[in-house]
Amino acid sequence: MIHAIQEINQHSPRLLPNLTIGYDIYDTCDDVSLAIRAALQLLRNQSDPQRCLIPTSIDSSLPEPQTKVVIGERCLEVSIAIATIFALPSVTQISYGSTSELLSIKEKFPTFLRTVxxxxxxxxxxxxxxxxxxxxxxxxxxxxxxxxxxxxxxxxxxxx
Structure with a gap:
């Protein structure tokens, strides 16, 4: 994923004009309490967007970025916890493995999407x-x- 982001940013004038994609990586180990702690830390870091989204190796003069999407979780229990937290500030969660139909209920999980x-x-x-x-x-x-x-x-x- 890091490689893909770096490639997009390197070619961003052509792919995403006036936009730099940043990232921050949190390993939740498929554990609900660790995932909640990471989600809250991510939201807390919004007050310092350079620390949260733009790696120091990327020089960007763009306005302060805000997290728009989180990739993960795989496990249903963790996905539900994180989707509930991220629905409040309207941060999209894209899961690569959570397949439960429960997460398709947009009234409960309006910002949850999946790739499977x-x-x-x-x-x-x-x-x-x-x-x-x-x-x-x-x-x-x-x-x-x-x-x-x-x-x-x-x-x-x-x-x-």
Whole structure:
């Protein structure tokens, strides 16, 4: 991600005129309390935008930046906690792995987006594959966490 940001900034006159993208990295270790602490620290750092968004290696004369998007989380429990916090200042959260349909409720999580399909669409796609190929026997393997149980239960319901 850092490489992509640096490439965009290097070619920004052509790609993003008058805009420099910055970043700050927080490792939440898929832990809710660490994620909340990191989210609050990020919001606290908004009072010092040079520290928060523009790395010292990038010289920028642009106006004070504000965080507009946060990439992550993967885990549902952490995504919900962070999406709740970031909805207040309207900071967008883009998750690369949280697939729960719960996060699709825009009234609760107005600034949450994902790069993967929700569980609802994944289940529908698997169901359609099974029906298309007329498979008579299908084994479902899932993890024992909330994500795995929901996916397994959804697929069993769809197939019956």
């Amino acid at each position: 399909s929700s569980d609802k669409f994944q289940t529908k796609a698997i169901y359609e594959l099974v029906m298309y190929f007329l498979w008579q026997s299908v084994a479902i393997v899932g993890s024992s966490d909330e994500y795995g149980k929901y996916g397994t239960d959804s697929l069993l319901t769809a197939l019956h």
